[in-house]
Amino acid sequence: xxxxxxxxxxxxxxxxxxxxxSSGLALLAILANVFYFVSIYKxxxxxxxxxxxxxxxxxxxxxxxxxxxxxxxxxxxYKISYAYVLLAAGALQxxxxxxxxxxxxxxxVTLNQTEVIVMQTAQFIRVIVYLCVSAACCIxxxxxxxxxxxxxxxxxxxxNEQAA
Amino acid sequence: xxxxxxxxxxxxxDNNVQAVFDFNLDVKDGELIVLVGPSGxxxxxxxxxxxxxEDISAGKLLLDGKDITQTPAKDRDMAMxxxxxxxxxxxxxxxxxxxxxxxxxxxxNVIHKKVLAAAEILGLTEQLNxxxxxxxxxxxxxxxxxxxxxRNPKVFLFDEPLSNLDAKLRGATRREILLLHKRLNATxxxxxxxxxxxxxxxxxxxxxxxxxxQQVGTPLELYDTPANLFVASFIxxxxxxxxxxxxxxxxxxxxxxxxxxxxxxxxxxxxxxGKEIVLGVRPEDIVEGxxxxxxxxxNENLGMNTLVHGHLGNSNAAENKITCxxxxxxxxxxxxxxxxxxxxxxxxxxxxxxxxxxxx
Numbered sequence: 028x029x030x031x032x033x034x035x036x037x038x039x040x041x042x043x044x045x046x047x048x049s050s051g052l053a054l055l056a057i058l059a060n061v062f063y064f065v066s067i068y069k070x071x072x073x074x075x076x077x078x079x080x081x082x083x084x085x086x087x088x089x090x091x092x093x094x095x096x097x098x099x100x101x102x103x104x105y106k107i108s109y110a111y112v113l114l115a116a117g118a119l120q121x122x123x124x125x126x127x128x129x130x131x132x133x134x135x136v137t138l139n140q141t142e143v144i145v146m147q148t149a150q151f152i153r154v155i156v157y158l159c160v161s162a163a164c165c166i167x168x169x170x171x172x173x174x175x176x177x178x179x180x181x182x183x184x185x186x187n188e189q190a191a
Numbered sequence: 192x193x194x195x196x197x198x199x200x201x202x203x204x205d206n207n208v209q210a211v212f213d214f215n216l217d218v219k220d221g222e223l224i225v226l227v228g229p230s231g232x233x234x235x236x237x238x239x240x241x242x243x244x245e246d247i248s249a250g251k252l253l254l255d256g257k258d259i260t261q262t263p264a265k266d267r268d269m270a271m272x273x274x275x276x277x278x279x280x281x282x283x284x285x286x287x288x289x290x291x292x293x294x295x296x297x298x299x300n301v302i303h304k305k306v307l308a309a310a311e312i313l314g315l316t317e318q319l320n321x322x323x324x325x326x327x328x329x330x331x332x333x334x335x336x337x338x339x340x341x342r343n344p345k346v347f348l349f350d351e352p353l354s355n356l357d358a359k360l361r362g363a364t365r366r367e368i369l370l371l372h373k374r375l376n377a378t379x380x381x382x383x384x385x386x387x388x389x390x391x392x393x394x395x396x397x398x399x400x401x402x403x404x405q406q407v408g409t410p411l412e413l414y415d416t417p418a419n420l421f422v423a424s425f426i427x428x429x430x431x432x433x434x435x436x437x438x439x440x441x442x443x444x445x446x447x448x449x450x451x452x453x454x455x456x457x458x459x460x461x462x463x464x465g466k467e468i469v470l471g472v473r474p475e476d477i478v479e480g481x482x483x484x485x486x487x488x489x490n491e492n493l494g495m496n497t498l499v500h501g502h503l504g505n506s507n508a509a510e511n512k513i514t515c516x517x518x519x520x521x522x523x524x525x526x527x528x529x530x531x532x533x534x535x536x537x538x539x540x541x542x543x544x545x546x547x548x549x550x551x
Contacts, residue, residue, distance in 0.1 A: 028302065033300055036300040040300070040303045042320075043286075043319050044285070
């Protein structure tokens with residue numbers, strides 16, 4: 028193993044350093060998700076949110092945050108399976124754009140004989156941005172995690188081969 | 192690599208207590224100097240002044256000829272290893288060793304190379320992913336040394352690094368420090384109160400007492416030709432025996448002994464004829480058979496040697512106490528009389544406590 032090769036040293040460093048980039052991005056994804064769910068529900072639109080959707084949404088938020096947090100710890104230690112979990116979580120964040128925000132955007136409900144728009148465009152854009160940021164963070168964290176885990180595995184295999 | 196020159200260093204604290212008096216020392220490039228002395232003698236204060244952790248009240252400190260007396264600690268290019276390791280518990284060994292370089296924003300690849308090289312030297316490669324709590328005391332001290340090595344400082348400073356370790360580990364780590372010094376050939380200053388560490392590690396020893404340098408010399412010089420009573424009593428285990436004797440025409444006469452003098456010894460003591468001096472005899476310089484009578488009160492078998500504790504003649508006076516390190520396995524019982532001879536003697540002026548060397 029040529030320890031004068033910058034690429035080799037960079038890979039070798041991973042044996043002793045953590046994947047803080049993936050881990051940090053995963054935590055950022057959780058933060059963006061928190062911004063999303065605290066800004067989506069509104070009480071001034073009557074019973075629009077008070078159905079099965081809100082229960083599922085709250086549950087999903089809890090599961091998402093737990094899963095992404097665990098994955099952030101996993102990818103920190105270059106565990107590839109957690110990187111795949113992050114990819115899946117990122118994909119689901121994109122799917123979520125088409126569930127609540129898309130349905131609520133410009134939907135009109137009647138409240139006290141007054142027609143009220145459930146989600147104005149400004150709020151819609153805001154929540155979409157939060158979900159997109161969350162999804163992007165998860166996906167990038169997952170991709171970086173996969174790439175680094177594979178690189179480390181290959182490096183370790185080369186080291187073992189050389190030792191043998 | 193570096194030379195260090197300490198010129199007339201004084202340390203006076205704000206409460207006017209003076210801890211170090213007129214300390215002078217020239218440390219050669221690659222030399223390992225051990226500062227030794229009892230607790231409170233000013234050795235750690237001197238080291239801290241060199242490191243820049245204590246202000247220098249008076250005097251000059253030169254590193255490679257450059258005056259660094261007022262230079263802040265961070266700019267002195269010295270690394271210090273402490274007794275309590277001072278490792279970060281939440282960081283891995285790798286991160287601990289890399290920390291100072293990371294703070295300096297060095298290239299991570301360069302840091303990696305340096306950490307791996309230091310870990311290889313210290314045998315820590317397998318421990319790099321562990322936390323300090325998972326290591327033994329000796330390993331933690333090696334990490335502390337590794338943290339110094341990666342910085343590649345001009346001078347290494349060790350402040351009683353082995354004091355927290357048990358006896359076995361202390362011996363092993365001491366040998367590692369010695370190997371490290373040979374390998375790095377770095378200038379090192381090492382503070383200890385343990386004379387065994389001083390004698391085994393040092394190129395030169397600085398023996399201190401009450402803030403004053405008592406003697407500077409090689410371990411053999413301090414052992415063989417101590418400059419004064421303090422050095423003679425501090426260096427050597429078991430410590431040297433001392434007796435107040437009067438110099439007669441051809442012998443040293445004490446309350447319970449009459450020790451004949453050789454021609455050389457007579458010349459050395461020529462100026463002291465008829466006067467009282469202090470006779471020093473190392474326990475290992477006493478052999479069985481001879482004119483001096485010792486009344487045994489205890490006997491410690493060490494395997495190869497036996498420590499015989501007793502009194503000269505028939506006296507039980509404290510000033511006549513003597514410890515002899517006799518060869519082989521002896522089975523003396525309390526009250527036995529043993530005849531011994533002093534193979535080598537050290538003479539000290541009773542008033543000045545300085546060694547009597549005689550005219551050259």
